[in-house]
Amino acid sequence: MLNKTFEPAQTEKRLYDLWESRKAFSAQPGSDRQPFTIMIPPPNVTGTLHMGHALTMTLQDTLIRWKRMQGFDTLWQPGTDHAGIATQMVVERAVGAEGSSRQAMGREAFVERVWKWKEESGGGITRQLRRLGASLDWPRERFTMDEGLSRSVREVFVSLFRDGLIYRDRRLVNWDPVFRSAISDLEVESKDVAGNLWYIRYPVDGLDDVTITVATTRPETMLGDTAVAVHPEDERYTALIGRFVRLPLTGRLIPIVADEHSDPEKGSGAVKITPAHDFNDFEVGRRHALPMLSILDDQARVILDEIDAELTAQDGLADPAFVRSLSGLPREEARKAIVAKLEETGWLEKIEPHRHQVPHAERGGAVIEPRLTTQWYCDAGKLAGPAMEAVTSGKTEFVPKQWENTFFAWMRDIQPWCISRQLWWGHRIPAWYGPDEHVFVAHDEAEAQKLATQHYGEAQPLRQDEDVLDTWFSSALWPFSTLGWPEQTPELNRYYPTDVLVTGFDIIFFWVARMMMMGQHFMKDVPFRHVFIHGLVRDEHGQKMSKSKGNGIDPLELIDDYGADAMRFTICALTGIGRDVKLGRKRVEDYRAFMTKLWNAARFCEMNGVAPQPGFDPHAVRSPLGRWIIAEAETAVIEATNALQAYRFDEYAQSAYRFVWNRFCDWFLEFAKPVFTSDNADEAAEIRAVAAHVLGMILRLLQPVVPFITDTLWHEFGFGEEGSLINAPWPLPAQPLEAQDAQRECDHIIRLITEIRTVRSEMNIPPSLLAPVLFKDASAETMDRVNRWADSVRRMARISEITTLEGEIPKGAAQMIVDEATLILPLEGLIDLSVEKARLTKDLAKAEDEVSKTDKKLGNENFVSRAKPEIVQEMRERLEVQQGECTRLRAALARIG
Numbered sequence: 001m002l003n004k005t006f007e008p009a010q011t012e013k014r015l016y017d018l019w020e021s022r023k024a025f026s027a028q029p030g031s032d033r034q035p036f037t038i039m040i041p042p043p044n045v046t047g048t049l050h051m052g053h054a055l056t057m058t059l060q061d062t063l064i065r066w067k068r069m070q071g072f073d074t075l076w077q078p079g080t081d082h083a084g085i086a087t088q089m090v091v092e093r094a095v096g097a098e099g100s101s102r103q104a105m106g107r108e109a110f111v112e113r114v115w116k117w118k119e120e121s122g123g124g125i126t127r128q129l130r131r132l133g134a135s136l137d138w139p140r141e142r143f144t145m146d147e148g149l150s151r152s153v154r155e156v157f158v159s160l161f162r163d164g165l166i167y168r169d170r171r172l173v174n175w176d177p178v179f180r181s182a183i184s185d186l187e188v189e190s191k192d193v194a195g196n197l198w199y200i201r202y203p204v205d206g207l208d209d210v211t212i213t214v215a216t217t218r219p220e221t222m223l224g225d226t227a228v229a230v231h232p233e234d235e236r237y238t239a240l241i242g243r244f245v246r247l248p249l250t251g252r253l254i255p256i257v258a259d260e261h262s263d264p265e266k267g268s269g270a271v272k273i274t275p276a277h278d279f280n281d282f283e284v285g286r287r288h289a290l291p292m293l294s295i296l297d298d299q300a301r302v303i304l305d306e307i308d309a310e311l312t313a314q315d316g317l318a319d320p321a322f323v324r325s326l327s328g329l330p331r332e333e334a335r336k337a338i339v340a341k342l343e344e345t346g347w348l349e350k351i352e353p354h355r356h357q358v359p360h361a362e363r364g365g366a367v368i369e370p371r372l373t374t375q376w377y378c379d380a381g382k383l384a385g386p387a388m389e390a391v392t393s394g395k396t397e398f399v400p401k402q403w404e405n406t407f408f409a410w411m412r413d414i415q416p417w418c419i420s421r422q423l424w425w426g427h428r429i430p431a432w433y434g435p436d437e438h439v440f441v442a443h444d445e446a447e448a449q450k451l452a453t454q455h456y457g458e459a460q461p462l463r464q465d466e467d468v469l470d471t472w473f474s475s476a477l478w479p480f481s482t483l484g485w486p487e488q489t490p491e492l493n494r495y496y497p498t499d500v501l502v503t504g505f506d507i508i509f510f511w512v513a514r515m516m517m518m519g520q521h522f523m524k525d526v527p528f529r530h531v532f533i534h535g536l537v538r539d540e541h542g543q544k545m546s547k548s549k550g551n552g553i554d555p556l557e558l559i560d561d562y563g564a565d566a567m568r569f570t571i572c573a574l575t576g577i578g579r580d581v582k583l584g585r586k587r588v589e590d591y592r593a594f595m596t597k598l599w600n601a602a603r604f605c606e607m608n609g610v611a612p613q614p615g616f617d618p619h620a621v622r623s624p625l626g627r628w629i630i631a632e633a634e635t636a637v638i639e640a641t642n643a644l645q646a647y648r649f650d651e652y653a654q655s656a657y658r659f660v661w662n663r664f665c666d667w668f669l670e671f672a673k674p675v676f677t678s679d680n681a682d683e684a685a686e687i688r689a690v691a692a693h694v695l696g697m698i699l700r701l702l703q704p705v706v707p708f709i710t711d712t713l714w715h716e717f718g719f720g721e722e723g724s725l726i727n728a729p730w731p732l733p734a735q736p737l738e739a740q741d742a743q744r745e746c747d748h749i750i751r752l753i754t755e756i757r758t759v760r761s762e763m764n765i766p767p768s769l770l771a772p773v774l775f776k777d778a779s780a781e782t783m784d785r786v787n788r789w790a791d792s793v794r795r796m797a798r799i800s801e802i803t804t805l806e807g808e809i810p811k812g813a814a815q816m817i818v819d820e821a822t823l824i825l826p827l828e829g830l831i832d833l834s835v836e837k838a839r840l841t842k843d844l845a846k847a848e849d850e851v852s853k854t855d856k857k858l859g860n861e862n863f864v865s866r867a868k869p870e871i872v873q874e875m876r877e878r879l880e881v882q883q884g885e886c887t888r889l890r891a892a893l894a895r896i897g
Helices: 008-021 051-069 084-097 107-120 124-132 147-162 219-224 279-287 320-325 331-345 380-392 403-412 445-456 471-475 490-495 505-523 555-562 564-574 585-607 624-645 649-676 681-702 707-716 739-762 780-788 790-797 833-858 861-866 869-895
Strands: 035-039 073-077 166-176 181-183 188-203 211-216 227-230 244-246 253-258 270-273 348-361 369-378 397-399 431-433 439-441 498-504 528-534 771-776 799-804 813-818 821-826
Touching: 008 124, 008 555, 008 564, 008 707, 035 051, 035 490, 051 073, 051 124, 051 498, 051 528, 051 555, 051 564, 051 624, 051 649, 073 490, 084 107, 124 555, 124 564, 147 166, 147 439, 147 471, 147 505, 166 279, 181 369, 188 219, 188 244, 188 331, 211 219, 211 227, 211 270, 219 331, 227 279, 270 279, 279 369, 320 331, 331 348, 380 403, 380 505, 397 403, 403 505, 431 445, 439 445, 471 505, 498 505, 505 528, 555 564, 555 585, 564 585, 564 649, 564 707, 585 649, 585 681, 585 707, 624 649, 624 681, 624 739, 649 681, 649 739, 649 790, 681 707, 739 780, 739 790, 739 813, 739 821, 739 869, 771 780, 780 790, 780 799, 790 799, 813 869, 833 861, 833 869
Parallel strands: 035 073, 035 498, 227 253, 397 528, 498 528, 771 799
Antiparallel strands: 166 181, 166 369, 188 211, 188 348, 227 270, 244 253, 431 439, 771 821, 813 821
16 A cells, blocks of 8 residues: 655665666667667766756756657766866865865876875765766766776877867967966856956157057056057047057057057047957957067966066156066056056046956956967867758757857857866876977877987987866767777767757857867767757746855755655756746745645555556547546647657646646546446446556656656556666557547536636635536537536536526526536525625726736836846736736626626
């Protein structure tokens, strides 16, 4: 006998361990089944499960479980990413807490320490994924720095280098002055900061008392200025283009150049150009062949190496002693000193408060410094072409399709990809340098030494490049490196290309595009056929979850409080195409009620003798109730299958919800109650068999999204042994004989009961008071049908008697139309009609007032343009509800005249 309630905490771990011990999640490369493959976006080895993980992993698991039930040979490839900077940060903090540092330890010892941390503490997220119910093929788990994947990385690097697609170059990068490393755009977070605009006068050389004013948010970088730019059509400065200004404090001559980068509408219209410390300035510098002077070191401290020679006094403008006093100062201190000196010498015109975006390191929070360094680059432009063609030709499809526009917009303007990082944890770049800095790229040091001997004519000492590769470089190879490439393994031939990638839009550029570039180049085929892009998880008000706002939700807490099934079902129900997921604890609590409803329905069935009947044939069912519920189950299966096929997770969840809660529980089981206890043994046996059959379909239908409760019920009811539902076949439609007639009959009775219930509710008729219902203009067929179901109608609609009416409709009665018949519910003696009319009229007036207020706000273009999009959308949804309430109240008033 089933327990009174389902206890997730007592079931989930035991059941998951059972699945895993039986290798229920494992791919079967030797089978003749069609493969279906999903590659997990590898979470950081340092990570813990957050709602973003819960969202994407639930969706992937739902797909993989569904395909497994459909008979596919499924591979959901697990693994974690070494997460270079994040992992190094964790271990450096631990080392620092012990009073040491990685520099003091040395590279080899520090890397050993990171590996030790990874083995002991890393990978906690994989344990948390198990709590979510994720059915990953764990024996195949990979790590982006395990030996097989490291070999793939070296092979790709060497191959691209020899093809001329990897090279070294001196360019600007995002530089973290705390970690002293280049970082990717994805690791940079722009923050709105209250700062200043400093207006500085630069004297024009050769023109007495003529200055040009530049506005800057970073006066400290003026030491590295190599030009002033003005717009070519700015009449204020046309006559000055081609002349020179002298740089205050240093006296260096720098040209005035015409460039459209300068915006006449901003600041003074003239901008200082510091190519070595600003990305836009770098491009201006390249266009005009300007010198690129670095004046900050790798810790963002002032260095004078590249400007020291110019520090000689000229016409009293330069102050060599002051400039030299800046050497070694952090940029913030140098800024204060320079501003004070400019103010003292009269070159500072004014200061204006100014809010602007300042890039910060996502990890650690340091202010990012654009820095000119020599790094390794990948020619992403040449790799992008085949990847774009794959999307254009339809070999890879984005769902929803509009994300293709985002993909193309970035790919068409793609920049060289900086792939080197000044870290110690990661894939060390397979490049060695000879005594003259000639570089030898090879798979290992022995091969590099062989190349060096050929080059120099004799063996020479070599040193390996100190840098490691960007984490995204190794994760770009994930779809084929995890399958054994460069070896042509059976798994590679069977599971590549994969079927679908499920991920968020925020890494289309950084991961999706790069996987496509690498897959096309090395595998000559796309890495995945579909890319399903889901939205972000937001709070119930549509706000982005963040620690600072305190509105984040821990998925592990939700699992503790409501069970994994409830959280998973909530995620599916809220994940629509092209929209973010608004998630709050209340939503999970509401959907836990659905789990309870399912459990209670199963208990009711069990208490009424429902059990699986071997050899049950749905086509042999004769009762209208049995034929109707089987036909409804067929519709639910078709809807769910179509929804999953189209990645409409919300429609899948809602179709299952509607069928289970509404059709099966609220109607079928209610209609079945008197049958179970009737004297008609044959009919009772048939309905019990139908109930068992449909319950089995429900459990299979829901297994992909709520695997724990469904497997428990599957086993308890005797459909199969514990843990076996995961491999049960996906339900197929089984249209019973004469289903359409049965559907018409049952649907008519349901509409009839629903109409009566609606009127009783609208008129505040107490449940304890029974009322007669009169039928007017009803056909003989309708009355025959009503009389066959009279017991159910009386019981479920709280009706005392069912009769026909030949004469006039009595006063004070509510009227309802169901097909050709008018249903009359006499209200005299049940309620005070005048009081109810007054209440409904008051409620309608209030509802119409709410509609008017909301409509007025949405009609205000000024409000709509300034309000946040999620607020506007929420108001539109509210208006729709309010309008529906008005319609309901008008109909209620119309029923009673």
